Amino acid sequence: MSETQTADTSTAEHLQTQYTETDLRCRKCQSIWSPPVANVVNLDTHPQARDAILRQTMHKSRCPVCKTEVAIEHIFKVYDPEQKLLVQVRPKWEFNAGGGEEIYWKRLEDLILKHANDDIRVDIVFGFDEMIEKYLGGQAEVEAAMARAEQERAEHKAPGTIAIEMAAARKQARENTTA
Numbered sequence: 001m002s003e004t005q006t007a008d009t010s011t012a013e014h015l016q017t018q019y020t021e022t023d024l025r026c027r028k029c030q031s032i033w034s035p036p037v038a039n040v041v042n043l044d045t046h047p048q049a050r051d052a053i054l055r056q057t058m059h060k061s062r063c064p065v066c067k068t069e070v071a072i073e074h075i076f077k078v079y080d081p082e083q084k085l086l087v088q089v090r091p092k093w094e095f096n097a098g099g100g101e102e103i104y105w106k107r108l109e110d111l112i113l114k115h116a117n118d119d120i121r122v123d124i125v126f127g128f129d130e131m132i133e134k135y136l137g138g139q140a141e142v143e144a145a146m147a148r149a150e151q152e153r154a155e156h157k158a159p160g161t162i163a164i165e166m167a168a169a170r171k172q173a174r175e176n177t178t179a
């Protein structure tokens, strides 16, 4: 078989994992620090992000002084090349703060225009729970991710290691069937 050349959105630069820094102020002790946050996570190159969302550990940080845990409010996009799907994750309160539906359609239109040249579907969710329910397999996947977390702790592996190993194995299996 000859190789086919297709426009591959999975390699597009604006769909790669990107980080930035955000300034936080601790509500308890007023310390200021700048943890990294993701603007885009590409689930092909960073499968551990899927587990971090399922475990609700993504975009959490601890005050370096008093160790208070802070949930970082940061709008980001999850790109899944396998499903050709891009989901913008917005804060949960935004939808409930009034005009939720209006915000949804307005932001969705912005997103569609922004990705008009990408061969992908786009959607918006408000909060991790909605993301998990709608796109990551719901409670069953949360439990599987929690079991992986437990295994990682038992085996002294870094969080997300098993997700990375699983993704690599699936990729290998795909390559074997197409070879």
Ligand SMILES: [Zn+2]
Residues within 6 Å of the ligand: 026, 027, 028, 029, 030, 031, 063, 064, 065, 066, 067, 068
């Ligand atoms: Zn603090």
